[in-house]
Amino acid sequence: MAAAGPGTYLVDSWASASESSGSEDDEWMKESQSRVNLSNSNLSSDILDLHITSMMTMGEPCLFFQVTHLKLDNNLLRDIPEILGNLTSLTCLDLSNNSISQVGDSVINLTALNKLILRNNELSEEGLPKDMIALRNLKTLNLSGNRLTCVPPQLLDLAGLRNLFLGANQITEITPAINRLRRLRLLYLGGNQLETLPHEIGDLKQMHVLLLSDNKLRRLPESICSLRKLQCLQLHRNCLTTLPHGLIHVKSLAELSLRENPLVMRFIRDMEYQPASLLEIAGRVVKQNKIPYEDNDLPASLHSYLTCAHECVNPSCRGVYFDHRVEHVKFSDFCGKYKVPLLQYLCSPRCREQLPEYRDCEVEDELAEKSQRLKRVLLG
Template sequence: MDNYTSDSSDSDNPTKTLDFSYLSLDSDALKERLGSIKDPESVETILLHQNQLNHAPGNITKFTNLHLLDLSNCGLSELPDFLSDCPLTTLVAKNNNLSNDSLPKTFEAFSTLRELNLSGNRLTEFPEQVLQLTALRYLYLGGNGISRITKDIWKLQRLQILSMGGNSLTDVPSTLGQLTTLHALILCDNMLESLPGSIANLKNLKSLLLHKNRLKTLPTEIITLSCLTELSLRDNPLVVRFVSDMTHDPPSLLELAARVIKINNIHYGKEDLPKNLTDYLNSGHCCVNPNCKGVFFNNRIEHIKFVDFCGKYRVPLLQYLCSSKCIDPRSNDDKIDSNGVMMRKVLLG
């Protein structure tokens, strides 16, 4: 019996999803199952992940309306050319044994492809033939051994997601900044020490994942990315230093007592206290949080706030607060730029 679900209520021409996942089928058994499908022209999705395929069956090409093919976790060591005979828009072949030599030599025939997922394979170089997929929108190459991104990456002008996490990247070409349609750039878990300033040209970028690298600094131009809502920086030297510099030690008993006096407006004069304590009380600073009446003396919280400058640039400003509780994302205007875009996630640790 065919394992499929109907994706349409139209009984005259329903579209099907063939789901042969988790059946431990070998290539011959799968070929037999696919051959038994009587109306292959109605099939748009075939899910084959978690099988035991040493090669993809050639009779997949009988599905002349196939748009999505998932070959993940099948042990494949080759991606055959004949898959281009299907009008695929999504090809998922992650977590296999694919190398650069086992990919099709050209992707020119895959002209309909919009999403390609080759994550978790054995690629050691950026597959140059991918650059022929000029209509590609989503490219996933994470979890390989790729050491560099080709400088010709700019040719993928419609790309919206580029996922290169978990590779061996040591730098990023400046031409990456020409991918102005990018919404998400995943470069985490690599060996990056710096980023090009051209990354500021990615005006539509919403998510930038850089955690688990070797970054000691970021290009100052990054503050102009007004659409950015997620920036992940944890496990980088710049964050380790940043967090260590902002370690908050508990306030002393002297400071706690002085805070109580100032917050409660308790009167004191020269006749009440020694001069050194009077001078200490007079050195108090009000918390910059407008919703807080707190004060601080020697003990304070350092907080980085991004503010508009001349309505065009966002620049960092160091603020001092009396408590970490005063960093309130619901009330702080530092999370809103001139366009009203909110920075929702800044993951430092």
Template structure:
């Protein structure tokens, strides 16, 4: 499933009306360069002719026209006919007709998809006001640095090419107005480090690559609203993903994820969470807190299809060792000791204790943090296993309550996200 920008504005409507389309022509880079150059030249000649035509009208209205008669037509058709006459004299040496150093300032949307491009055509730098550039479905393996000479660019589509990790310019942060970047369907093995510096990005598509790692630097993309990482080789995602407070859609389907970080529950604006085709045995219990989520896709995961056989054995309770039990007593009873009383290894061990993640429990653990599964109803018909972490088996009697924000919340309030959920895709 692919998400697209839903933003709409007057500038987008203008982009549609000021588009230049060379898609589906099967052009190579050199051929496209010629087409772009001719387009810029034609636009310049048209502007030149229109300028001359308007000047002629002005002179006529001031009584300076040699014929003494004023042209009757001042509409666009007349200017086009005048342009056709003027273009035949383009070689007369008029400096205003220098077409080598002119830029296209009219085109806002340039469509070059479905050609045979191996590199970017150089003439692209002459489209200085370009807002949207579509280079998808070509044979690009490297994006030239002169892409950075398009300062107004807001949308860049590079999906379905052959771009590798070193195929992008070293610094993309100069494209400060870029809001949407699509790099899906390439040969990336990691999220390009250049992307982490693009703090203004709102839509980032990296699906169907070979990405096996997302760095904690993902936290820098604070404006991100859609993150698509489906169809990769991810086994884990970092906790820092939970810091993307504007995120509304997170696509992690078709990876190798076994667990999700608990920080996912911090994504309070999340509306769509796609997790199908992974090896998830359970979800973090904090998913219940995502009260705004309307779409949750879980199909083709062991938590739905093979939960008991795949996961139950791994979640069997292993009692803590005598060493841990003794250490718990020392810490809970606050028994005093010094480094002279105990070997250094035991002092270090005692300092490594963890408080129970259950806020209603005052317990402590060192290594035996028990994993406990609770099944929760979604949409009144699906039983979804959520992961709990317990410091001891005693906590299991209170596990239905421990994730609540306050003790005054009722069971119906816990079920509120399920009531709001529009789609839970389990099969």
């Protein structure tokens, strides 16, 4: 069987529920000529080729070409016979738990395919077809438990993809071009080697479930707070010390898993601050003193720069910042019980001195309302 990535981390609760619900298993057991189950049959690639050929020649070929569901999981396959490309009515193909290292171009002929499961094989980026854009009907793709080191670029052409499973690989970074998958509702990246996420992750506005557990994440981009449909965010077993402050405004969030992160085991006390550049100092003076200017008074680049000023979160400060800021940790009650450190930004260290920096904050109205929505905060 193929290597499963780090440890035995293959699937997570959401992934399991999405991939193998009882109702779906029942569907495979239905008596139907359109469903063929060849699981656990000790089939090699050559034997499968002969098996399908005999079914096509000895039976009713026209009926075989109408097969919509084909299960070939838990066999001895090393590649996919080209003859499978003739089954153009296939909507679901399960090839999980084999030793497949190469997916031939014949799969591209399966243009009706809705679900393709290649979990727990031996696939690298080179093992996939270079062009997959013909699979325009593909909604679910499972490549968990393989040998991927990045998100294969050809996957970004699957514009209709709803569920993408890439867990238990060796992926070290996510390309900013992930935002091309605008219809993604579930993204499973657990059990990889991620240290950061791109800002563009916040462009996936349809995201409901984001699974990032068992990585090396040290922080999350603020853009993750713009995922206004996010219901489940799994972050356990990472290296997180804070969460973006805007996370409390994600009203849809119902499950947040944080256990085995430094933010749970010990609250951070370090801050980062870099001296402001001359450009920033000048920009702050203009904004703080409300110096009037017209569009024609400044180059377009400076005008654009001045419009991106951020207000200091200290309520007694009227300052602004652009690129250089002080990190401040605010402890907030997330669920009526747990104190969670949320990351805020101040314009200067002086603002930090004016705040009760490391004591527990009172529960704000918005957080009290949040505690009614958030069903599960998993800290231990």
